[in-house]
Each structure stands twice: as structure tokens, then as C-alpha cells.
Amino acid sequence: MKRSLRAHLAIMFAAAVAIALMVTGGAVIGVLVLQARAERASDLSQDRQPEEDEFGAVRKAAAAMAIVAPLAIAGAALLGLALARRALAPMREAGRRAAAARASDLNLTLPKTGAADEWDELAGTLNSLLEDARGSLLRMRRFTADAAHELRTPVTTIIGEAEVALRRDRGVEELRSALATVKTEGERLATLLEALLALARADAGTLLASKTVASLDEIVARSVERARRRAFESGRASLQLECVGSNALVEGNPVLLSRAVENLLDNAIRHARGRVTVTLGGDGQVARLRVADDGPGVPPELIPELFQRFVRGDAARTGEGFGLGLAISRAIAEAHHGSLDFRPSASGAVFELELPAKFLPPQGAPPHDQTFTSG
The missing domain is CATH 1.10.287.130 (Signal transduction histidine kinase, dimerisation/phosphotransfer (DHp) domain)
Structure with missing residues (x-):
């Protein structure tokens, strides 16, 4: 027969009370027996006749234990059932909510008792997981x-x-x-x-299947050149692309890094009025690539969703692209243990890509500064 958790807890509580009674009763009876033996020995040593019923107190105590113990155990079982019912009330409520919730919506929140106990801690953790799942x-x-x-x-x-x-x-x-x-x-x-x-x-987590050490300057320069050609082919003949480089070496996949950079460039070209600036820098351990355009900028209401998938500035989705470029670029950056973020700017939009890197010492010449003008 399958017992409920409440019954198990009540039985455990009653068993604990029974064990406590047995231990306590045994100790009391043992003390009475030792006391009776000591009195008998004292009477014999003083040539006095010991009492005929020297263990009468022991028998009375045992009889009292035999009467009281079953009543105490039964009371403990009933009290255990009541306490278990109260302690398990949040779990029963969670079960009712789970039964009523729709699996397709995950519209479930576990109740808290407000007692700041283990259940509240568990419910808070599970509620956070459910919120993430939703x-x-x-x-x-x-x-x-x-x-x-x-x-x-x-x-x-x-x-x-x-x-x-x-x-x-x-x-x-x-x-x-x-x-x-x-x-x-x-x-x-x-x-x-x-x-x-x-x-x-x-x-x-399988985007970065292979890695190699590559020059970030070369990756960016090739990406800028391809973007320049695409700008010319799309009729943006007056668009200028400026690239200021560094001496950064990165470990990763050059093809994926080129794709991330070109996505940023394509996004900038799409919104720029006439100029896109690409700047490479760093602080010795992190390379920073900034892509800035002189376009209208990003609407404030769009910034929180900027790196989400299929997000575009035009709600009708009649513009170029699919709204996946920034999401893919950020995924590539994170696969290389880097980051991609939007930076506030007085005019236009600025995106900053950070990657772990090593920097080569300059070989007698400052970093290259190239301005590419379509046309």
C-alpha cells in the first residue's frame, strides 16, 4: 500500500516520540533499580532487614510507562499528521497550480509562504527557472x-x-x-x-568549430574592401569608408570574424548618409573595433531589442536584410569570448566589438590609416 508523504512524516514523528519515551523510561527505570539496590546494600551493611517489595517503585514506573506510552505515541502521530499537513500545504498548492497550468504556456508560479524557509528558497529558484523558460x-x-x-x-x-x-x-x-x-x-x-x-x-555551442591565430587588421581590411565594393554596386558611390588599424592578433575563426565585421559594415552602410568609420584599438589584452556611421541613429524604443533576431527598424519589413546581422555578429563575438554592444552617440550609430587579443609591437611605423572612397 502506497503511503502519502504526510503519513510518512507522521509515522517518523511518532517513532521519534516512541524512541524518546523508551530511552527516557529506560533511564528512569534504570535509576530506580540502582537506587533500590543501593538501599538494599545499605540495609544489609547495617544489619537491617530490607524491604520485602524493594522493586515496587520500579514496577509502578513500568506500569505507568505501559499506560502512558501508547497514548503519547498516538497523540504524537495525530500531532505529526497536523504538522505535516501544514508544512506540506505549499506543496499541495504547487501541485494544484501545476495541474491547472498549460504546458504550452508554462504559466506556472510556485507559491511562497513568506517564512523565508527552505520552501521559499526552493520556490524562488524554481520560479526564476520557469520565468527563464517562459x-x-x-x-x-x-x-x-x-x-x-x-x-x-x-x-x-x-x-x-x-x-x-x-x-x-x-x-x-x-x-x-x-x-x-x-x-x-x-x-x-x-x-x-x-x-x-x-x-x-x-x-x-558549436559555432566555433576551429580556431587559428589571425591578424585582426587584415580581417578588417578585407572586410572593408568587400563592403566598399558592395556599396559601389548598390549605387552608394559617394559613401566613404575609413579604417584606422592596430596590430592586434586574435585567436578564432577568420571567416566568422569577417562575417561579424561585414554584418556591422553592411548595417552601417545601409543607414549612413555618406560616411562609415571603422576604428581598431585596444588596451593590450582586448582589441576593440568600433563601426560608426553618420546616419539617423537608432530609435530609443528599438535599443533594448537591437540584438534580437528578426528585429528591423521598419515594422513593415520592407527594407534590406532579414534583421539577423546584429544577432549573428553578437553570437560570433560571444563564441570568441568577446562582446558586441551598441554605444550611445550624438549622431549616427556606433557599435563596438571587443575580442581577446595580443598586440604586436609597432615596426617603425604608426598603425595604418586608410580611407576608402567608392567611385
Whole structure:
């Protein structure tokens, strides 16, 4: 027969009382026996006749114990049940709340008694874990919905172009145009899937599979050059990209670091009015890369969500990109034991990437200062 926790606690309480009674009663009876023997020995030594019923007190004490002990144990069991019921009340309330809660929402909070005891400590810890789980669940749902939205657009376009092309006979130019659109949307779809894969690897802790020592100056210089070409190809011919370097060496994956830098550059180019400045510096153990633009800056209401996934300045999502660049860059920075943060600025936006690094001594020349101007 399965006993409840309350019954187990009551039995343990009653058993403790029974043991205490046995020990106490045994000690009392032992003292009475020793006292009776000492009196008998004293009477014999003084040639006095000992009492006939020298152990009468012992028998009376034993009889009293036999009467009182069962009543005390029964009372202890009842008292134990009452105390256990009161002590386990928060647990029963937690069980009722858990039974009523929906697993899909994790809308559960464990009750506290206000006694600052072990239960309150456990409930506080579990409530914090549940709050984190609810936040993760909400982020996962939002991520899934946003990913489905972003995937739907290129897929719908590809299907639409294919249906139009197959509806009737088309000329070569019409087919070329349809295939060009399919190619563009396919590339956009591949870019999105690659970004989602990178974020999934970051969540799993497998983003940084291999590491090597590389020059951060070279990584940034190549990234700036590629960004300059993309700015020119996108019609931003008047955009200037300025890069001030250092002599930092970082341990990590150069491809991932290039991607993080280029995401920051693409974001800056997208919002800059005419100039993007990239500055490298450090303090001997940490390399700092600052990417600043002269654009309109970041709206204050967007700053708390700036590094979340699928967050973009335009609510209609009609602009460039997927809103994943900053999230991926921060994930890459954290995989390299670094950080990526937004820094307040009087004008434009400033992002600062910090990475553990070693610095080479200058070889007779100051750090390079390059200004790239598209055009």
C-alpha cells in the first residue's frame, strides 16, 4: 500500500516520540533499580532487614510507562499528521497550480509562504527557472513565426514566377527575366537559411568549430574592401569608408570574424548618409573595433531589442536584410569570448566589438590609416 508523504512524516514523528519515551523510561527505570539496590546494600551493611517489595517503585514506573506510552505515541502521530499537513500545504498548492497550468504556456508560479524557509528558497529558484523558460519559449515562438514569414516571401516569389512562366509560351527574354528573379530569390533564401543555421549552431555551442591565430587588421581590411565594393554596386558611390588599424592578433575563426565585421559594415552602410568609420584599438589584452556611421541613429524604443533576431527598424519589413546581422555578429563575438554592444552617440550609430587579443609591437611605423572612397 502506497503511503502519502504526510503519513510518512507522521509515522517518523511518532517513532521519534516512541524512541524518546523508551530511552527516557529506560533511564528512569534504570535509576530506580540502582537506587533500590543501593538501599538494599545499605540495609544489609547495617544489619537491617530490607524491604520485602524493594522493586515496587520500579514496577509502578513500568506500569505507568505501559499506560502512558501508547497514548503519547498516538497523540504524537495525530500531532505529526497536523504538522505535516501544514508544512506540506505549499506543496499541495504547487501541485494544484501545476495541474491547472498549460504546458504550452508554462504559466506556472510556485507559491511562497513568506517564512523565508527552505520552501521559499526552493520556490524562488524554481520560479526564476520557469520565468527563464517562459522567456525562451516566447523567443522561440517569435523566432519560428519570423522565420516562416521571411521564408514565405522568396518561396512565394519563386512559385509565382514559375507559374507565370509556365502559363503560356514565353520568349527568351521573358524566360531570362523570370529565371533572374528566381535566382535572386533563391540566393536570398540561401542567405536566410545560412543565417538560421549559424544561429542554430550558436545556440548549440558549436559555432566555433576551429580556431587559428589571425591578424585582426587584415580581417578588417578585407572586410572593408568587400563592403566598399558592395556599396559601389548598390549605387552608394559617394559613401566613404575609413579604417584606422592596430596590430592586434586574435585567436578564432577568420571567416566568422569577417562575417561579424561585414554584418556591422553592411548595417552601417545601409543607414549612413555618406560616411562609415571603422576604428581598431585596444588596451593590450582586448582589441576593440568600433563601426560608426553618420546616419539617423537608432530609435530609443528599438535599443533594448537591437540584438534580437528578426528585429528591423521598419515594422513593415520592407527594407534590406532579414534583421539577423546584429544577432549573428553578437553570437560570433560571444563564441570568441568577446562582446558586441551598441554605444550611445550624438549622431549616427556606433557599435563596438571587443575580442581577446595580443598586440604586436609597432615596426617603425604608426598603425595604418586608410580611407576608402567608392567611385
